[in-house]
Amino acid sequence: MFSKSLVYVAILPLLAIGIAIFRAGDSTATASAAVSAAPSYDKDGNLLPPVGYREWVYLTSGMDMSYTPNSGASGHSMFDNVFVNPDAYRSFLDTGTWPDKTVMVLELREAQSRGSINLSGHYQGSGVMGLEVHVKDVTRFKGDWAFFRLKSPTQNGTLIGRDATCYSCHEAHAAVDTTFVQFYPTLLPIAQMKGTMSASYLKESAEGKN
Amino acid sequence: MFSKSLVYVAILPLLAIGIAIFRAGDSTATASAAVSAAPSYDKDGNLLPPVGYREWVYLTSGMDMSYTPNSGASGHSMFDNVFVNPDAYRSFLDTGTWPDKTVMVLELREAQSRGSINLSGHYQGSGVMGLEVHVKDVTRFKGDWAFFRLKSPTQNGTLIGRDATCYSCHEAHAAVDTTFVQFYPTLLPIAQMKGTMSASYLKESAEGKN
Numbered sequence: 001m002f003s004k005s006l007v008y009v010a011i012l013p014l015l016a017i018g019i020a021i022f023r024a025g026d027s028t029a030t031a032s033a034a035v036s037a038a039p040s041y042d043k044d045g046n047l048l049p050p051v052g053y054r055e056w057v058y059l060t061s062g063m064d065m066s067y068t069p070n071s072g073a074s075g076h077s078m079f080d081n082v083f084v085n086p087d088a089y090r091s092f093l094d095t096g097t098w099p100d101k102t103v104m105v106l107e108l109r110e111a112q113s114r115g116s117i118n119l120s121g122h123y124q125g126s127g128v129m130g131l132e133v134h135v136k137d138v139t140r141f142k143g144d145w146a147f148f149r150l151k152s153p154t155q156n157g158t159l160i161g162r163d164a165t166c167y168s169c170h171e172a173h174a175a176v177d178t179t180f181v182q183f184y185p186t187l188l189p190i191a192q193m194k195g196t197m198s199a200s201y202l203k204e205s206a207e208g209k210n
Numbered sequence: 211m212f213s214k215s216l217v218y219v220a221i222l223p224l225l226a227i228g229i230a231i232f233r234a235g236d237s238t239a240t241a242s243a244a245v246s247a248a249p250s251y252d253k254d255g256n257l258l259p260p261v262g263y264r265e266w267v268y269l270t271s272g273m274d275m276s277y278t279p280n281s282g283a284s285g286h287s288m289f290d291n292v293f294v295n296p297d298a299y300r301s302f303l304d305t306g307t308w309p310d311k312t313v314m315v316l317e318l319r320e321a322q323s324r325g326s327i328n329l330s331g332h333y334q335g336s337g338v339m340g341l342e343v344h345v346k347d348v349t350r351f352k353g354d355w356a357f358f359r360l361k362s363p364t365q366n367g368t369l370i371g372r373d374a375t376c377y378s379c380h381e382a383h384a385a386v387d388t389t390f391v392q393f394y395p396t397l398l399p400i401a402q403m404k405g406t407m408s409a410s411y412l413k414e415s416a417e418g419k420n
Contacts, residue, residue: 054396055299058268061289063321064331079271089265109395111273116392116414117383121274126395173327182326185319185336186264204326 037085038101039135047148047157050085050133053105057089058082059184063111063122067169077111079124082184088136092187096194097177100144102136104179133157134179143167145178175201247295248311249345257358257367260295260343263315267299268292269394273321273332277379287321289334292394298346302397306404307387310354312346314389343367344389353377355388385411 037056040048050056059082084092088102110127113120131150138144147166148157160166167178175182175198176191182201191197197205247266250258260266269292294302298312320337323330341360348354357376358367370376377388385391385408386401392411401407407415 055267055296057265058291058293060334061271061291062328062331062333063273063289065328065333066330067327079273081268081271083268086265116385116390117277117379118272118275118393120276121272123272123275123393124270124395126398169327175326180326183328183333185334188336 037087037103039103039137042156045159047133047135047150047159049150049154049156050103050105053083053085053103053107053153056083056085056105059084059104059187062183065183077113077122078129079109079111079122081107081109081124083107093190096191096196098136098179100136100138102134104134106132106134108132128153131157136177143171143178145170172200173204174198247297247313249313249347252366255369257343257345257360257369259360259364259366260313260315263293263295263313263317263363266293266295266315269294269314269397272393275393287323287332288339289319289321289332291317291319291334293317303400306401306406308346308389310346310348312344314344316342316344318342338363341367346387353381353388355380382410383414384408 037050037052042048061079061081063079064077065080083105085101085103088098088104091099091102108129108131110125110129111122112125113122115123115125131153133148133150134145135141135148136145140146142162145167147160147164149160150157170178170180174180175188176196177198181187181191181197247260247262252258271289271291273289274287275290293315295311295313298309298314301309301312318339318341320335320339321332322335323332325333325335341363343358343360344355345351345358346355350356352372355377357370357374359370360367380388380390383390385398386406387408391397391401391407
């Protein structure tokens, strides 16, 4: 469920650096069919919803992550949960990188603080503030990957254009194959062992930036 | 990997209310065999490690959750990630409650703030600060459930005694079958639909406590 009270939510998520703005009421293609784990598209190139992604393999969560200082000062805390389709996960364990047809889902979920017996810290509420999907489809996308933004888990995802900063940032800073494996604690050791870290990430690490 | 620098970590996790203290160097039974999703025990009643729990179904994460005010002021932020074995999850979707042999894993993981290109907020690091497992085994445990504490993902879990406050708190405040489904955003609507909320939780809700 998307928060109806949300007009603008500014966040810098894991998958797509840059301000991801979710606006209630935008027109968005309606889902015309369900997909399982493999990416599928409608005739206009919109991504069909990643049905059942909550049962895929969980990679990590962050809270109010930001790539610019103090940008989390909106007063509305959020978690981001990252899931990947199980076939791609198994392949990563074997190879240290992602196979074709990898689908990664970033779920932005409201953080709540006081509720039931919880008195401090944060837990995850029912409101999904947005979904972004990072898809590897080598015959379809320049640079092998594309980002899609979904307004809800049941609506088709809109392609984010190649000129968006998410692409250039992932290419410049992500540890493995344009994905932020440096933030996925169970996968980072696999990539290190398999030697699949990107040259740019290794350079930044050598310079003490990681 | 457990943090070697950790001597005492005080936290009030989702599964076990009460101060969970993990102490580096405690003697703990060594794992003698692997288990899959169903709970298994050694001859002394210690729980064999929940092998592969990171590939089970993810339920939620919290950060610095506490059931007492200001108890998160230790200066060391942590995430808690909750996983459940897939068979139990499927059963919950059908019934709104947990079947026998349910295994829920609470993973306490260090929160980091500055690393790679992240500048604010928190992400999950490589350090696992502790594991607690909540097991439903109706022929084995009084009250059907028991808590175990593991010093690492590969060591056997020590049974937490029935006099610990985790048991009484879960029985008094948890939404479904002594589990904190009120903090699992995708399962709470199922329990509401199936009418499986506990009488005590519904009473607290009616009194405005939830």
